[in-house]
Amino acid sequence: MSSSFLGRAREIAAVVAPTTVVTALLFYFGYVALRARFRYYGVDLDLVDLTLQETLLYGVEVLYPPVLVIALIGLAVTGLHAGVRWLLSAPERDVASGWVGVLLVLVGLLALVRGFVGFLVARVGAGEHFPVTPVALALGSAAVAYGGWMLHTVAARRRAWPAESNLRQTARRSVGWLALVGVASAFWATNEFAAAHGRGKAEEFAEGLPARPHVLLHSKEPLRGVPCGVEHRDGGAGAGEFRHRYKGLRLLVESGGRLFVVPAHWRDGRDGGTPSRTLVVPYGDDVRVELRPTPRLPSRPDC
Template sequence: MVLAGLLAFTRGVIGILVPRVARTEAIATTPVALGFGAIALAYGFWLLRTVGIRWDRSRQTRGVVTEDPAEGDTPPRTGGDLADWLESPAVRQIHRYALACVAVTVVAGSFWTVNSFAAAYGRGRALDDAESLTFRPEVVLYTKESLRDLPDGVEQTTLPKVPTDLFRYRYRGLRLLVESNGRLFLVPAHWVAGTSRTLVIPYDNSVRIDLVAR
């Protein structure tokens, strides 16, 4: 148990110290290795301490002096030194400190594990959203001013000037990625990771949008 805990804890430390390992590992391998290693080490040392105390006490109980000691001689000890040391206040205090360190490591590893799974879930949702953009309602965007640096696949049309209509430009081929804090995040229907840009438009009276079902 101690050996397994030591190996697992060492793997977790390597994942912390070597960023390349953490980037290429399976989800939450490093925090799980840290938590499991700390628990296994603590349990293994507890087993060793418990077995050591019982073995030494049992050896002391079974010890028999075959000859009567001469007057004034001290009877030989048949055990108990190891058990006394393992149950000493110093060892007990070290044991409590070790348990506190294990608890801190397990709690930190648990939060790290949850965060890793949440990040992986978020990346998965983002990939699903990117693959399903073509099936979302099309956003037809009307603006008062012309937009620059349009993403590939977005079509701009200049509308006839009408006194009652302040919106002069129309944009097709957009999908709504998300709306947050009064802003629209629009992406082209055929979004390509690493090359396609995102339009961030204020969602106020300077724009108008129509949604076209696909």
């Protein structure tokens, strides 16, 4: 009974543990992407208060491209490794195998140097549009470890590397540190990709704002901080209780009884113009919300 219970417990742990890790990664990368996405609109993610399910769904969206890239890299590495195994299979090719190993180690060391420069020099890492620094660290550590393995294989076959030599023991320890650098750098690169993915989704969403449904606001009192490009019309006493009407808004997100609305034509300020702002409107008796489809695209305001 005891052994059966322990065996069943191990089976459950083997299933639950990977699922927990994947869920945690989805939540983390989804959070990073969402934070960058809403920061583009000047909104702190902590104010949005999304549910765990919504964050996980965004995490799945972020993981699709890197998983595809990792799969393609895995196929390429599998083919290259098969070629290297063939190269190492015959002693008469030891010279060529040794030179390939030396080349990999040198290229890996150069990549590690580039990665450490980007890590230590802030202006180098800050000017990267692609995560060159973490990718260089990850690929560099992998190249050094793989090239060292090739050299070890050739040296062991030629008995040029004693089993208990200090150099061999040092190499074993180095592989562990290189693996740690590679894993941390791969995580770093994926984190940078998640942030870039979030910013890209925000820009893509901004381009499609004019075609999204209208958000019309009717309020009793004038709203403060209305962004440029939003049309305000005061209907006067004859318009009834909700006399102030605001047109030209689109919904960014709804959360916690509040609407986060943005102008139909979002400006990020990179063209030198006045950057747009996000308007936060709480639900209440003072504001009435009206949604309408978009029959035609509105013209871009001159502001």
